Amino acid sequence: MAGVNRRPLLERLGKEWLFFDGGTGTILQEKGLQGGELPERWNLTRPEDIIDLHCGYLRAGCDIFNTNTFGANALKFPDEGELRAIVEAAVSLAQEARRRTGRGDAYIALDIGPTGRLLEPLGDLPFERAVDLFGQVVRIGAAAGADLVLIETMSDSYESKAAVLAAKENCDLPVLITNVYDGSGKLLTGGTVASTVAMLEGLRVDGLGVNCGMGPEQMIPIVQQLVETASVPVLVNPNAGLPRSENGRTVYDVDPETFAVWMKKIAAMGVQAVGGCCGTTPDHIRRTVEAVRNLPFIPVSRKHRTVVSSYSQAVEIGKKPLIIGERINPTGKKKFKEALRDNNIEYILEEGLRQEDSGAHILDVNVGLPEIDEPRMMETVVTRLQSILALPLQIDTSDPAAMERGMRLYNGKPMVNSVNGKRESLESVLPLVAKYGGVVVGLTLDEGGIPETADGRIEIAKKIYRAADRFGVPREDVVIDALAMTISSDTKGALVTLETLRRVRDELGGHTILGVSNISFGLPERSVINAHFLTMAMQMGLSCAIMNPGNEDMILAYRAFLALSDMDPQCMGYIDTCANIVRRPASANISGGAGTAAGDAAAAPGTLAAVPEGTAGGRANAGAPGLPGAAGGKNQDKSGAMSLAESIRRGMGQKAAEAASALLAEGLPALELINRELIPALDVVGKGFEKGTIFLPQLLMSAEAAKAAFEVIKETMRDEKREARGRIILATVKGDIHDIGKNIVKVMLENYGYDILDLGKDVAPETIVETAQREKIRLVGLSALMTTTVVSMEETIRQLREKKPDTRVVVGGAVMTQEYADSIGADCYAPDAMATVHYAEEVFG
Amino acid sequence: MIETDKREVYRYLGYRKNMPDEAVVRLVDECLKDLQEAVTPRYIFREYPIQSVYPAGGSAAQIPVLRIAGMEISSRSLMRNLRGCESVYLMGTTLGLGPDRLIARASVKHMSRAVILQAAAAAMIEAWTDRVNGEIIQAAAAKGLYCRPRFSPGYGDFPLEFQEDLARILRLQKEIGVSLTESMLMMPSKSVTAVVGLSREKAGCVLHGCEECTKSQDCAFARNKV
Structure with missing residues (x-):
């Protein structure tokens, strides 16, 4: 086949107009593809039709055309031999079409579509499994002779990342990707153009853009954002309008002529390659090529922005100072x-969550502890955090393995903390940034230690920039840490740091970062020093402050600086922050604070009241009607505050915590407090729940209030170990990803003093059995939501019986009944959380 | 804005005929507000002819087989539901991943909130699906046709496995962002798929209802139950 006159794609992409092909499904349907049929199978059964499809587009003038492999992956074609045959045939049919049309200059794109499954933790497809699925197809397609990989119609940023990594790791071909955005300009899983572009450029794709989902007209706002954001060539492949249903078939209404008019408009906006998707035909492409070919070509411009992203938001560094929690x-x-x-x-x-509520823009994640498996912990924490909050994360570790784990599993473009001027550090960290993308923190220290002068630190900063360049990390993806060191040991320290900040900004045109509170180690009233230093640093150009966003003095300094620097329209940010702050009494200012360790003044009085305590519970002033009366113990203390029992019954966390500390202050021993006040109060609520006079939300609110009181009590018991009443495994079984029931049970059991090993959801039987054996667990609680997953429950019980026969099993879940539980061999069926508590009491006595 | 019936939320929370106390009522209001901001409601429906109905060959049960959009469904309850229909709308609705994220988030510290979000989101997806169903009823009326109550895989003896076919036929992942797990659970979890029969004859109930579901006897959340 010898690509006679075919120049490398990357010599042309972004330098001249290139055209993609159009829809596949529509044309194959016309050729007789049935609803339930997998189109990829036609590569083997109807090869001439596929060649014909390609020839149509090649004759229409497209430069890049897709193999018929959109859904070719091992989930849809579990037989490895068949998958291989389909992908290999796809490439050879494309080569044949190229030969027949004399279009040796055209590029064969190995087409990769989504798996159709949602990735963990919201879905059930593990990230690495997705990488493997894509990787398998890439290896076959690349070996068969594809010229590039085109990942398309991706509606989830995380799956996009898995596909790009798979392509990069399994071949050396150019990698292009187009995503599906909806009318609101977002991916179906919430990503914006800015967040998606940041992540994909970080992963070093060769071109990116948008396809499917809508017609050219509706796509214009997205294209606008793409050309304003992207630094790599932008690709646009719309449908022929919005889909419409006609006799059970999907039809698209934009005719070739109209399509071309819109595509001309889109091309003129500054995109570099265009084509079509669903509903477009060779005619649409021919007209588009004619309309666009002679337009002046505008190459993409590099944007040089410093951006990190999460699954749903992009955060730009350098516009105004940011807070890193x-x-x-x-x-x-x-x-x-x-x-x-x-x-x-x-x-x-x-x-x-607390830091997000307090106004952090990025969260630092450091889970390093000598005795734990740090890479694994990093993976767990990063994946859990990114499933519940939208802030970008900063992967903070000195262990390269943990760093890589975190960066790889991260759903976005992370901040990376850190690299320094030491050769070993540069060589281990920068390649990771070049592969996974990220904005890396460069510490101004090296083999010679931390320079005492700004000159010395600037030299190291320059060295880091040079090394970054060598490893292919653009300058804008480096943020220099000017290093704050306590002024209690060297009073010139702050000035050197500030001067370094200024010179990075003015001389190097770079961005900066500081761990602000280090400046005050060893001094009293640290937050006063910290707040003032923060202001001075921001004045010298500090881009990112690593700090505790719950620290009132510092957050006020931050807000005040923005207000004074015309970065806070109408001062609303400042005003809102003030409104949210609970000022501590003057006396506490003097007695408290001093001597606490580095920024470790936990959320004590005087910090931001960030999370509304106990949600509604904290605000419920009126008595809760229908609750049983007081159950002994003190109801009112001297100050008129609510009694512990009463606040638990009414589900008021803040009040319960206050009452517990008051009782402790009066000298009541912790254990007595638990046994005489807490547990009886919980029992009253539990009984009410069983009688049907108290309902689930109240039961849980009481449990949470009790937990708040426990936390206070635990503080005083730090050194005496409180014996757990027993250790219990809880898990939602394999295949089931709804874990709300299990979580309810967990809260209740913890309240009654049990130690819970929560294995999470979608847990394999083997994991449960191994944990039970290793930890010598006497009771396992399993939940399943649907009949389809009760099978896994049964299997788990079977394996437990075999390998750990003395362990008892309690089961629950929406479809569970006594009969059902008996039939799968469970020891107990618990219709609700209280029933589980009672069973635990029975087991542990 | 999706108008959600709060009584439905209370019902899902197990209150039956009781009224929740003030704190819970307030929390329900808050959760509905949070959900309203977090949802990305989407839908799709397409009309398909009922290709044929024929008796299953040789089986003792003699349940007829329905062919719709290439699916072959043998289900007595769906048959009953579609009696007198010549075509159907297949529909899919979802609130997006927002509610799942909110629930996961609340589960970290406030299970009471998680439970209420769960109930409120369940009521909200019903309300959203009713609204989409309303559009279907109008679209049908324009053609002079009447709708039957919507019927979902998993209702009665309509096997849950048809989720997979509905997902494929309606291209749910691509069109509205709904995918299936290996065990046929839909993600986002607040999603609905259903079959809506179209007939020239008018019938009683056109929206969904517990009355249509054979599981309502042992369902704790069934309407009109004490």
């Missing part, structure tokens, strides 16, 4: 370390 970090935090050791991910997630 520092609280997800075990340094100097005993409870955080405990959480890491106990695999208590919820604790870490709570820190994340």
